[in-house]
Amino acid sequence: MHQTLTPRRATWLNELIAAWGFVQRNYYLTKRYFMWELVWFVYSAANAMSIGFIGVGVERSEAGQDVQRLTTFLLIGALLWSYLSMLFDILSETVSWERWEGTIEYTFMSPASRATHLIGTSIYAVIYGIIRTVIMFALISLFFDLELQGANYTSALVVLAIASISLVGFGMVTAVMPLLSPEKGQQVTMIFGSLLLLISGIYYPVDVLPGWMQAIATISPVTYALEGVRGALLDGENVSTLWPSIWPLLVMGAICVPLGLWVFHLGERYAKRTGRLKRSG
Amino acid sequence: MERDHALELVAVEKRFTRKRGSEVVALAGVSLQVRRGEVVGILGPNGSGKSTLVRVVSTLILPDAGSVRVFGADALRHPRAAQRMMNRVSVEASFFKKLSAWENLMYSAKFYGVTTNEARPRIGDILEGVGFDVKRAHEPMEHLSRGMQQKVALARALLTSPMLMLLDEPTTGLDPRSKKDVQAVIERIRSEHDASILLCTHDMDEAESLCDRVGIMVNGQIVELDEPTALKRRYQKNGRLPNLEEVFMAVTGSSFSDAEERESAEAAA
Ligand SMILES: Nc1ncnc2c1ncn2[C@@H]1O[C@H](COP(=O)(O)OP(=O)(O)OP(=O)(O)O)[C@@H](O)[C@H]1O
Ligand SMILES: [Mg+2]
Numbered sequence: 001m002h003q004t005l006t007p008r009r010a011t012w013l014n015e016l017i018a019a020w021g022f023v024q025r026n027y028y029l030t031k032r033y034f035m036w037e038l039v040w041f042v043y044s045a046a047n048a049m050s051i052g053f054i055g056v057g058v059e060r061s062e063a064g065q066d067v068q069r070l071t072t073f074l075l076i077g078a079l080l081w082s083y084l085s086m087l088f089d090i091l092s093e094t095v096s097w098e099r100w101e102g103t104i105e106y107t108f109m110s111p112a113s114r115a116t117h118l119i120g121t122s123i124y125a126v127i128y129g130i131i132r133t134v135i136m137f138a139l140i141s142l143f144f145d146l147e148l149q150g151a152n153y154t155s156a157l158v159v160l161a162i163a164s165i166s167l168v169g170f171g172m173v174t175a176v177m178p179l180l181s182p183e184k185g186q187q188v189t190m191i192f193g194s195l196l197l198l199i200s201g202i203y204y205p206v207d208v209l210p211g212w213m214q215a216i217a218t219i220s221p222v223t224y225a226l227e228g229v230r231g232a233l234l235d236g237e238n239v240s241t242l243w244p245s246i247w248p249l250l251v252m253g254a255i256c257v258p259l260g261l262w263v264f265h266l267g268e269r270y271a272k273r274t275g276r277l278k279r280s281g
Numbered sequence: 282m283e284r285d286h287a288l289e290l291v292a293v294e295k296r297f298t299r300k301r302g303s304e305v306v307a308l309a310g311v312s313l314q315v316r317r318g319e320v321v322g323i324l325g326p327n328g329s330g331k332s333t334l335v336r337v338v339s340t341l342i343l344p345d346a347g348s349v350r351v352f353g354a355d356a357l358r359h360p361r362a363a364q365r366m367m368n369r370v371s372v373e374a375s376f377f378k379k380l381s382a383w384e385n386l387m388y389s390a391k392f393y394g395v396t397t398n399e400a401r402p403r404i405g406d407i408l409e410g411v412g413f414d415v416k417r418a419h420e421p422m423e424h425l426s427r428g429m430q431q432k433v434a435l436a437r438a439l440l441t442s443p444m445l446m447l448l449d450e451p452t453t454g455l456d457p458r459s460k461k462d463v464q465a466v467i468e469r470i471r472s473e474h475d476a477s478i479l480l481c482t483h484d485m486d487e488a489e490s491l492c493d494r495v496g497i498m499v500n501g502q503i504v505e506l507d508e509p510t511a512l513k514r515r516y517q518k519n520g521r522l523p524n525l526e527e528v529f530m531a532v533t534g535s536s537f538s539d540a541e542e543r544e545s546a547e548a549a550a
Contacts, residue, residue: 014394021391028388032379102375109339110392111364272343275297
């Protein structure tokens with residue numbers, strides 16, 4: 001069997017195969033935990049819809065409030081948050097999972113690079129998240145009258161794609177926590193995630209927040225993602241008019257992904273120096 | 282540095298800091314060579330540093346001092362090249378328990394650049410080779426016995442065609458039959474796969490029957506390292522050749538009186 005050695009390939013090709021391995025692994029996990037995925041889907045859909053109904057419940061007479069627009073505003077927030085928060089959580093979650101199962105040692109001793117490890121896992125989350133969000137969107141549009149007549153879907157997708165990169169970067173930075181301590185690490189990620197939920201204007205415009213929260217909102221990629229996607233879907237804005245939301249996302253992505261890789265690399269070295277990776281034996 | 286060495290450690294040191302700041306010396310200057318195609322066993326009491334040694338070689342622990350080379354590649358400075366050439370099986374199987382053996386093997390082989398098409402025919406062969414009932418390859422791993430999980434762990438390592446195998450107590454906790462099966466696989470890895478092996482174990486018979494040379498580790502140091510028969514000869518008393526367990530007891534029994542006894546024993550021989 002040793003004689004049938006796998007052919008020697010260029011490093012980049014090996015990394016590509018490894019990236020596919022991470023995508024495949026998380027796909028297998030989704031498949032095996034399908035019941036949980038379904039439960040989580042139902043929960044997220046119900047959550048989004050219940051928020052949508054808040055919009056419907058507001059009387060049209062009240063201050064000339066446009067109910068259809070409000071409902072659409074709220075639902076975009078709910079759907080986008082369910083997608084972006086998953087991207088943010090996925091690395092942290094996967095790293096703590098790998099630590100519980102003990103497979104992290106096998107991942108770390110393989111020749112696959114850390115960038116491949118983290119990016120491969122995120123790619124799966126993006127694909128899975130998009131499919132999930134599209135299904136949820138289709139389901140929700142059966143129940144609500146949405147104001148999407150003038151929607152510019154292309155520019156919404158552009159904003160979403162760029163926002164995905166910054167969220168993955170944010171996720172990389174926090175994924176170092178469960179690497180050092182699975183339980184405490186997940187707690188930190190969760191607190192961080194709820195802060196994003198609070199300040200990013202998911203169910204309300206950011207300007208209703210107290211000043212200091214608004215200040216924090218300016219460094220949350222979710223804020224710009226929502227602004228951009230809402231502008232595209234509600235007001236049919238194009239990429240150039242959405243530029244004020246797009247450039248901060250580009251900057252954050254360009255900073256967070258390399259920063260995340262670097263922080264994770266430092267965390268890995270620290271874990272290897274102090275012997276944190278082992279479970280026992 | 283010799284290319285002929287599958288593994289070469291020079292003066293490797295590692296200490297860990299415990300919770301209240303106290304230090305544990307896990308490796309106190311370990312030097313060791315495993316030649317190409319050789320099987321070297323490491324015996325040693327609990328906490329003597331065997332697993333730390335294996336983790337240092339497999340790049341999971343960074344040592345404080347010393348060097349580690351795998352087929353000439355510096356595992357500390359250029360881990361990628363070294364990682365590609367080795368794999369490890371430890372006491373704990375460590376899999377995603379809900380995934381099947383097949384799935385676990387399929388994805389993890391990709392980290393070593395083995396594609397689905399390359400892995401597919403080999404997974405069957407390798408599982409069969411390690412005596413795993415291939416019909417159960419699609420069941421969740423949590424349904425499998427520890428012995429079967431350990432066979433999948435061997436298969437995971439073999440699938441990446443390692444030239445150096447690191448085995449950390451691969452048979453500990455297995456029933457006698459599974460133990461025999463796993464030992465037979467190790468025997469075959471060395472004969473058919475042309476791999477070099479570092480085997481940590483608590484099982485004297487296993488060390489004796491599988492290994493070309495056996496090292497005995499005490500307090501983070503390899504205090505003896507030789508062919509089993511040479512070790513026994515060194516510790517013979519009154520002309521009687523001890524078995525490996527008696528050698529182990531004598532070596533790990535520590536203290537200076539032992540060294541004195543040894544000298545007198547050698548003088549008598
Ligand atoms: N990650 C770690 N953090 C702190 N101390 C550690 C760590 N790993 C090992 N040690 C300590 O280093 C020493 C050597 O441990 P190691 O696990 O290498 O021994 P071992 O020979 O494999 O023992 P066993 O036969 O029980 O498996 C022990 O005192 C152990 O407590
Ligand atoms: Mg051990």
